[in-house]
Structures are given as structure tokens and as C-alpha cells.
Amino acid sequence: DLEEEIYMLQPEGFEAKGKENLVCRLNKSLYGLKQASRCWYKRFDSFIVSLKYNRLNADPCAYFKRFGEKDFIVLLL
Numbered sequence: 176d177l178e179e180e181i182y183m184l185q186p187e188g189f190e191a192k193g194k195e196n197l198v199c200r201l202n203k204s205l206y207g208l209k210q211a212s213r214c215w216y217k218r219f220d221s222f223i224v225s226l227k228y229n230r231l232n233a234d235p236c237a238y239f240k241r242f243g244e245k246d247f248i249v250l251l252l
Contacts, residue, residue, distance in 0.1 A: 179210075180200060181200070181201045181210070182198045182199065182200050182201070183199050183201060183205075184198055184199075185197065185198065186199075220235075223238050223250065226240075227240060228240045228248075228250060237249065237250070237251050238250040238251075238252070
């Protein structure tokens with residue numbers, strides 16, 4: 176989901192007749208959009224954190240989860 180309003184031109188071949196000068200307001204991020212990778216990461220991060228994984232301070236793309244004293248999972252994104 177996008178946090179800001181983003182508009183794009185109507186895709187080629189999908190223009191509404193008589194409304195060719197109008198634009199589309201995006202509700203979700205599209206592949207290739209500058210904000211797409213950030214939106215994806217924020218959604219992934221909130222999901223992983225909801226599963227009780229902890230984010231490493233040294234690397235925001237590394238997560239870990241402990242199971243007792245000796246067992247753990249390291250998840251690298």
C-alpha cells in the first residue's frame with residue numbers, strides 16, 4: 176500500500192475513449208515504481224516482526240529468532 180498519492184499516465188492501449196488526457200491514481204505500488212522496493216520492505220518487515228523475529232541493529236535486512244539457549248534461526252533478506 177502507498178502512503179502518498181501517486182499518479183501515472185494511462186497505460187498505452189488502455190486509454191479511456193474521450194478521456195485520454197486523464198491520469199490514474201495508484202492504490203498499490205507497481206513494479207518499477209521508485210517507491211516499490213521501500214513499500215515491499217516495510218510490508219515484509221512488519222510481517223516478520225509480527226512472527227516474533229528481531230531485526231539486527233547492524234543490518235536492517237537480517238533477522239533472528241531464538242528457540243531456547245542453543246537453537247535459533249537467522250533470516251537474511
